[in-house]
Amino acid sequence: MDGSVLELKGAKLTLAGNAGPVEILKGLDLTVARGETLGLIGPSGSGKSSLLMLMGGLERATGGSVRALGQDMTAMDEDALARFRRQNMGVVFQSFHLIPTMTALENVAVPLELAGVPDAFARAEAELKAVGLGARIDHYPKQMSGGEQQRVALARAAAPRPAILLADEPTGNLDGVNGQAIMDLLFGLRDRHGATLVLVTHAPELAARCDRVVRLADGRIVGEDRAAKAAAE
Numbered sequence: 081m082d083g084s085v086l087e088l089k090g091a092k093l094t095l096a097g098n099a100g101p102v103e104i105l106k107g108l109d110l111t112v113a114r115g116e117t118l119g120l121i122g123p124s125g126s127g128k129s130s131l132l133m134l135m136g137g138l139e140r141a142t143g144g145s146v147r148a149l150g151q152d153m154t155a156m157d158e159d160a161l162a163r164f165r166r167q168n169m170g171v172v173f174q175s176f177h178l179i180p181t182m183t184a185l186e187n188v189a190v191p192l193e194l195a196g197v198p199d200a201f202a203r204a205e206a207e208l209k210a211v212g213l214g215a216r217i218d219h220y221p222k223q224m225s226g227g228e229q230q231r232v233a234l235a236r237a238a239a240p241r242p243a244i245l246l247a248d249e250p251t252g253n254l255d256g257v258n259g260q261a262i263m264d265l266l267f268g269l270r271d272r273h274g275a276t277l278v279l280v281t282h283a284p285e286l287a288a289r290c291d292r293v294v295r296l297a298d299g300r301i302v303g304e305d306r307a308a309k310a311a312a313e
Contacts, residue, residue: 085149085244085276086112086135092143093130093299104130106299107144117270117277119290126296128280129248135278136171136246137161149243166195170237170275172266174249176229178221178236184208185217188236195240207235210272211265227258231265238269245270247279251286259283 093105105127112118112135120128133139134146137153146153149168153161165171178187189204197203208217211231221229230250237245250266251259263286270277279286287293295303 083114084111085114085116086110086278087147088134088141088144090144091131091134091141091146093127093134093139094142104299105134105141108301110294110301112276112278115274115276116292117267117290118279119287119293120278120280120296121282121287121293122296122302127299128296131296132246132248132278132280135244136169137165138171166191166240168243170240170242170245172230172233172237172245172247172250174252176221176226176233178229178232180221183218183220184213184224184232184235187221187232188239191236192239197240203239204235207239208232210238210269211235225258227254227261230254230258230262234262234265234269238273238275241273242275245273245275245277247277249280249282251281251283260285263289 088108088110091105091108092103094101094103108131120131122128130139134141135148137156141154151164153164156164182190185201185204185208188207189200192200192203205217208214211234213228213231213235216224216228221232224232247266251262254262266277266279267289269275281287291306293305294301
């Protein structure tokens with residue numbers, strides 16, 4: 081691992097609430113090294129998903145700075161952020177966010193086409209085969225199980241071969257067997273493409289596979305473990 085891929089300095093996130101501004105993240109300092117696997121854990125409402133959204137440029141910091149691959153994301157406008165994300169990041173959500181009117185192949189290939197990848201459909205097919213869905217490429221989301229839909233979402237995130245892979249509770253909607261399979265695939269994609277992986281999880285077994293685990297509580301980092309043996313809360 082050489083150099084940092086993500087660097088947050090004094091990062092804050094304040095959002096408007098019904099009763100006034102709500103501080104979600106309260107000045108976080110965090111560096112993620114190239115090739116590292118980082119788990120974000122903590123109780124519900126601690127700021128884990130919000131931190132992941134800052135890292136992905138899906139939320140804009142209201143204080144401090146967020147840098148990714150040496151670029152200051154806090155200085156980018158929405159168009160520049162979208163381009164940067166498309167070129168450098170893959171994001172996997174707990175909800176699969178597949179387009180219901182598109183087949184598995186189209187769900188993976190169309191974002192590649194929009195990014196100007198010349199072999200979009202061939203690459204999409206290869207990624208779907210890599211996650212065990214070679215026989216399901218022409219199926220629509222409603223024809224697939226939750227585990228299969230999450231595999232499509234993983235293939236879509238990995239197909240651009242991003243430098244940074246972000247996952248928000250990737251096993252949260254799945255049973256134990258499917259959850260284990262998705263864990264294996266997620267780390268397999270990390271190994272195959274050499275991406276830096278940051279994931280939010282409540283699953284102790286997923287956190288335990290990370291190089292480092294950072295604990296959040298009330299919008300602050302309250303601890304961390306390396307070669308994690310800690311259980312997620």
